[in-house]
Amino acid sequence: MLKREVVLETRNLSMHFGGVRAVDNVDFQLRENELRCLIGPNGAGKSTFFKCLTGQLVPTSGDVIIRDITMTGREPHDVAGLGVGIKTQVPNLFDGLSTQENLWLSASRWHADKRASVLVKETIERLELGDIRLSVVGSLAHGQRQRVELGMVVAAEPWLVLLDEPAAGMTEEETYKTAELIKDINQTSALIVVEHDMNFIRAISNIVTLFHQGAIFMEDTMDVISADPRAREIYLGHKT
């Protein structure tokens, strides 16, 4: 198989907070249409790494390169401006506005009025948001809010999607639907998903990157990682 083009890369990426090396010399590559999960115990540096990718944090050293453009230290809107869809760990929504308006704001960043309205409609159908279309998102349940936020990512038709814990706090059924949706998004975009839920990762991912103490510990399929005794000790060991 021909190697696909690298769309996102970090070179020697480090992020230090005082003496703490949250991210330590990470070289990471994501190829076109790839779906990659980042896992690791709490404090492994996944979320810090994620924030360096989205421009929310400026790395101490090293570079973030998206489609051959060095994005290190650029603003989040510059990263999003390349056509990257982002969902942060903490639900980040426009609480005082309706579901529809939330989606519209996302879609209309990239599309003219008509196309944006069509996209909003499609997204509402795709994520089954019809019932809460006119509800103020601040009044919705946690799982619904997560879905609205995924909808905002989808509505912009991004070619690269970065999701930080998309299934957190969802019911089993919602988690299942989210996994299906992520596979669906993967038809047209590359994805990086930070997650804790092992079953969820098993359901969606091919290659998984395991973070440990700010560095990449190993990169392989979930089956290999769960079979590896050292990896089990780092991460899966906590479960049993």
Added chain:
Amino acid sequence: MRLYGTFNGTLVTAGLAIIFTLLAPSIFQFFTIITLTQVIGLSILTLSLALVWGFGGVLCFGQSAFFGIGAYAYSVAAVNFGGSTGAIFVAIFVAAAFAIILGYFVFFGRVSDVYLAVITLTVSLILYSLMRRTSGPEYKIGSALLGGFNGTGSPPLNMPGNASAMLFPMQTFYVSMAFLIVAYVFSGWLITTKFGRVCISIRENEVRTSLLGYDTRLYKIGIFGISAGIAGLGGVLFCVGVTRVTPDVFSLGQSALAIIWVIVGGRATLIGPVLATFVLYFLTASLGSQQLLNANLVLGSILVVFVLLVPNGVVPTFSKLFEKRRAKRYSRLKEHRIKMRKHRSA
């Protein structure tokens, strides 16, 4: 979904304002009409603060800085031009330009909300001290003396392009109301445009807006500049109404009043703050004519009561009540229909 009102609602309100304008001369005494012109100027200041704070999420504590700049720019320009037509536009432009330059440093410098309030207030107070020190013949711009503590005279409005045809107080009132209505409809329209909707989203969650790919700093500078321009227009009408502009337009009291009016009227609406300006202005004025209660004490109590009991302001609270009642009625109607359908099928 827009929580309160739509653009159609704005137009209806504007229609009511036009009716009020036409009826005013037969309701009010001549002296009240003259006072009204000043209040219209103040209400445009409140409107501009409602726009930038209520919809842009930028708490500008020194909105009166732009109001005062507008008043001074108009007075100076009108004296130099020998007419008011161009001077009005100069005033709006100078106020907006000043805000855009200030906004550039504040928003690109990532100054947080609280400091923004402090900085804008400080700017207003700096202008206050500065203008107080401009007495003497050496402080003049063109042929207009700045006049220091006593301020400078503001020429009356004249017919567009005809400086010798000055407007009578009644005509000035009509023109002022027209400006208020235009500013109100413009603001109401602005928040329905894409620009306005993005500004509202920044108010809701700035991080999210930037993660969607919008450069929030540019939008904030935009709404800041536009609202400053509107405040500048308010300053023009105010100084025309008073016939003079003094450094007091920059004072702490002036800035605080605008904020009180917005809080009482409700910052999620545009009409609320405008109405609150009129009501509270005349309330304060009538309190000033008696000795029993101190006007400031009453005004302060009103503010405290509102912050504690009606934090959303009058208009949003009422429209929520109204919506709830409507929703109740609607659901009752729906129940009734379902019952009827069951009845029929049975």
